[in-house]
Amino acid sequence: MKRITIDPVTRIEGHAKVTILLNDEGRVAGTEFHVTQVRGFEKFTEGRPYYEMPGITARICGICPVSHLLASAKACDSIMAVRIPPAAKLQRELVHCAQIVQSHALSFFYLSAPDLLLGMDSDPATRNVLGLIAAHPELAREGIELRKFGQQVIEMLAKERVHGSGIVAGGMAEPVSIATRDRILAELPVAKLIATRTIAFFKGALDNYDEEIRFFGSAPMMSAGLVDRSGNLQFYDGDLRFRDAGGSIAADGIAAEQYDTFIGEASLRESYMKAPFFRSRGFPEGLYRVGPLGRINAADQCGTPIADAELAELRLRFGHPAESAFLY
Incomplete structure (x- = not known):
């Protein structure tokens, strides 16, 4: 061997x-x-004051710290039996949306676009974001602008762009000012235009990768994501739903407190990261997708007109659930 x-x-x-x-x-x-990295967050948070948890767990990642901040802050809310003010909930949802914008912009423009635009067989020395800037400066500029918008909104709402201290147990550290609100509203149209152009570009690029889509990481697998009571895609609230590889709902309405009833973790010889699985199906049969593809597979629809139209087009082309990891 x-x-x-x-x-x-x-x-x-x-x-x-x-x-x-x-x-x-x-x-x-x-x-x-x-x-290959040992994290250890589950151990070194033991014995710490609850109000330190959002700031500590945010350090799990420098790209998506808002998700970790919110998960920890929501857990602290629950421990204290606190129902946060409606305005704080909306502020948390908005800052999470801003993180999704910046994180997905980074993933697409910085990590994926060099392959899609320059070709997977192009010179590795230039198949990167710098090569993308040289070959397609306008597209690269829009990618940088979109990520910048998301980062700025995070900074305005959570105080810092990375590991924001404004997300705290019990709500948010401070309200949104009128000036901040107006600035976000003024910059939204350009960000939306860039996102719309990016979707159109991505759909066109997929035409060049039919073989990769069919075979790259294309395997029947369960999917998991948060949905609201209408089955719409959720990022901040909602319950967990599992959909099996055939498209049927395997479990629905799972509250956060029930996670260990439905989710197990397998230790792997070859990795420091554990492998979560759907308990009733065991390991490895119960492995499931998460992230963008897992979320849209689990949900019935997104809940907004433009997103629902794009989702319908994706499902018409690639099925529901979509199986190819290339679509991430």
Whole structure:
């Protein structure tokens, strides 16, 4: 058995390597994905004051800290039996949307677009964001602008762009000023226009990758995501839903407090990261997708006209649930 090791894996948010196992005929016999960083957050948060939790858990990631801040703050709300003010809830939802904008802009323009635009067989030395800027400066500029918009909204609402201290147990540290509200409203049209152009570009780029879409990480698998009572996509509130590979709902209406009834964790020999799975199906059969593809597979619809139209088009082209990891 021969091994090919890719170490490190680049253009990801974290540290990892990949091992490809080849049989005697030189064909792929298996692959292993290794998360090589030890985190330890579950241990070093033990015994800390509850009000420190949002700030500590935010350090899980520098790209999506708002999600960790909100999850921790919501847990503290529950521990204290606090119902936060409606305005604070809206502010939390808005700052989370801003993170999704900046995080997805980074993922698409900085990590994916060099492959999609420059070609996966192009010179690795220039197949990066700098090469993208040189070859397609206008597209690169729009990507930078879109991410900048998301980051600025986070800073305005949560005090800092990364690891914002404005998200606290019990709500938000301070309200949104009229000036901040007006600034966000003034910049929204341009951000929306860039996002619309990006979707159109992505749909056109997919035409060049039919084979990759069919075979790249395309495997039947469960999906999980948050939905509201109408089955609409949710990012901040809602309950957890699991949809199986055939499209049927495997479990619905799962409150946060019930997570360990439905979700187990398997320890992996090859990775420091555990593998969550749907308990009733066991491991590995109960592995499930999360993130953008998992969320839209789990939901019935997005809940807004433009997003619902795009979702309907995606499902018409790739099915529901969509299976190809290329679509991430």
